[in-house]
Amino acid sequence: MTPEPPGPLESEPERLLDGLDPEDLDGHTIEELGDYLDDGREPRDPGIEDSPGCQIALDALVRLRAESWAMLEVEALADRDRDQSWIQNVIANISRESRPGRDIPVRHPDPATRLHITEGAVRGLVRAAGDGTQGSLVGRVELAGDVTVPAQPITVTVTASVPFGPNLVVLAQLVRERIVEALRTHTELNVIAVNVAIENVHAPGTAKDGR
Amino acid sequence: MTDDVELSRRLTGVVSDLPGVTGVYPVGTLVRSIARGLVDAALDEGAADARVAVTRDPGGVLSLAATIGVEAGRPVPEVLRTVGDAMRDAVASTEPAAPPPVIDVRASHIDTRSAGA
Amino acid sequence: MRAGNPLNDAPDGILAARAADGDTRAFEALMNRHGSLMRVYAAKILGSTAEADDVVQDVFIQAWRQLDRLADPTAVRSWLMRMVGNRSIERIRRRKDLVNIDDWDAPVASHETPERIVEIRLQMGELAAVVAGLPAGQRQCWVLRELGGISYADIAEELDVPISTVRGQLARARRRIIQEMEAWR
Numbered sequence: 001m002t003p004e005p006p007g008p009l010e011s012e013p014e015r016l017l018d019g020l021d022p023e024d025l026d027g028h029t030i031e032e033l034g035d036y037l038d039d040g041r042e043p044r045d046p047g048i049e050d051s052p053g054c055q056i057a058l059d060a061l062v063r064l065r066a067e068s069w070a071m072l073e074v075e076a077l078a079d080r081d082r083d084q085s086w087i088q089n090v091i092a093n094i095s096r097e098s099r100p101g102r103d104i105p106v107r108h109p110d111p112a113t114r115l116h117i118t119e120g121a122v123r124g125l126v127r128a129a130g131d132g133t134q135g136s137l138v139g140r141v142e143l144a145g146d147v148t149v150p151a152q153p154i155t156v157t158v159t160a161s162v163p164f165g166p167n168l169v170v171l172a173q174l175v176r177e178r179i180v181e182a183l184r185t186h187t188e189l190n191v192i193a194v195n196v197a198i199e200n201v202h203a204p205g206t207a208k209d210g211r
Numbered sequence: 212m213t214d215d216v217e218l219s220r221r222l223t224g225v226v227s228d229l230p231g232v233t234g235v236y237p238v239g240t241l242v243r244s245i246a247r248g249l250v251d252a253a254l255d256e257g258a259a260d261a262r263v264a265v266t267r268d269p270g271g272v273l274s275l276a277a278t279i280g281v282e283a284g285r286p287v288p289e290v291l292r293t294v295g296d297a298m299r300d301a302v303a304s305t306e307p308a309a310p311p312p313v314i315d316v317r318a319s320h321i322d323t324r325s326a327g328a
Numbered sequence: 329m330r331a332g333n334p335l336n337d338a339p340d341g342i343l344a345a346r347a348a349d350g351d352t353r354a355f356e357a358l359m360n361r362h363g364s365l366m367r368v369y370a371a372k373i374l375g376s377t378a379e380a381d382d383v384v385q386d387v388f389i390q391a392w393r394q395l396d397r398l399a400d401p402t403a404v405r406s407w408l409m410r411m412v413g414n415r416s417i418e419r420i421r422r423r424k425d426l427v428n429i430d431d432w433d434a435p436v437a438s439h440e441t442p443e444r445i446v447e448i449r450l451q452m453g454e455l456a457a458v459v460a461g462l463p464a465g466q467r468q469c470w471v472l473r474e475l476g477g478i479s480y481a482d483i484a485e486e487l488d489v490p491i492s493t494v495r496g497q498l499a500r501a502r503r504r505i506i507q508e509m510e511a512w513r
Contacts, residue, residue, distance in 0.1 A: 020503050031499045060506050068474050071455045072368055079364035087359045090385050091352060094392045099350045100319055106288040108295055112311055115291040118319045120350045127346060128323035137338050139345035161342045186287040200339050
């Protein structure tokens, strides 16, 4: 170790350059310090924590990591100014009919005429019914029970994100009622229950597009 | 059989024109390549206008299958029944002597925007 | 950002759940939200924006098919970033089958004048410029480990090199970046 007291790093760049070799890190390597950092500095290693050389190097690595993420986020912002037509390219390549799910029968007097609504279409219906209820958004929609057999008891479960403010119990009930109504109008499912699980509360009215 | 392609075209036209039907989706492998909506599908030459599946079994019995999008202005079951009946009527008028076809109609998308849901 | 998509402010978990059920508008909102970060991350690994664009589009098409298998919808961002890392490594490995592996360690040729270098550093940000100046192998290992959080073992397996090689590249990259950043200050 040098006899002089350590000065500000900016005025002693040579010192830092030498500070990355094992003899400056009390026998540790930069790789080990990197791994130690990755492990969240657990379990605590006194050999590293009590070594001034290691602490200097660790500080540099921590600063570097924070700066790396900041760099990426700044670049991501700049990327938004680039052509975003790739998004529509992807939309054009995915199929709207993927995950149609099960076929849900609809009655017709003629046995040779078979009518169905897809489960995917019904999920879309449920989302549309729940969305917008005092600013709510439906997430996942699940239809439990055998929807392919007429009159089978079906339970609908949805998750939702709701705005902060309205009474959650009242809101859940409102969402439930709208879903029940939509399913009664557009399907012949025997819905015995609709469960609304509120999973998230979001800030109301932040939508700039006037929802 | 070119007759069946012609029949498919006719049925596609009949079904597309029915109130409450937003469009007829092509079935099978074509589905993957056409996702943006029926306006774009019309640009796809060979597939565009013959989207109702028409098959005949060895006995000559027709099987027709249509996958459609519907509007939520009327109850979806009503629209489906209208489509099934219209397809049956269309075939009966061209092939009155043939055995009655098996008809399959599937609503795979429900557009709720116009209904103000 | 496409105006008028009311889902633009929805939390990730809701968007991923809806997209898993087939909602393309929710999927579009996810692409809007995370696409740029994914593109710049891929560009850093691959060293080119054109290939990065391809990778990100492929990832989203794959993600659409597999979203319903994602156990925790709220983790969709890290899931997507993980896929970008994997696809980028695949590309690199395919490239290496065609290109001399010695190039992996070769320093990046600089045709720039000192003034131009300063200008580039100011535009890109110092760190970005330093990373861009690393030899390919060091840059790839550093980006995958630091930004992607991918394990040494996974990086080594995907690039088909020994783990010790990955560690070595990473240590050299870190050392070089720290030195150059401090010198720049």
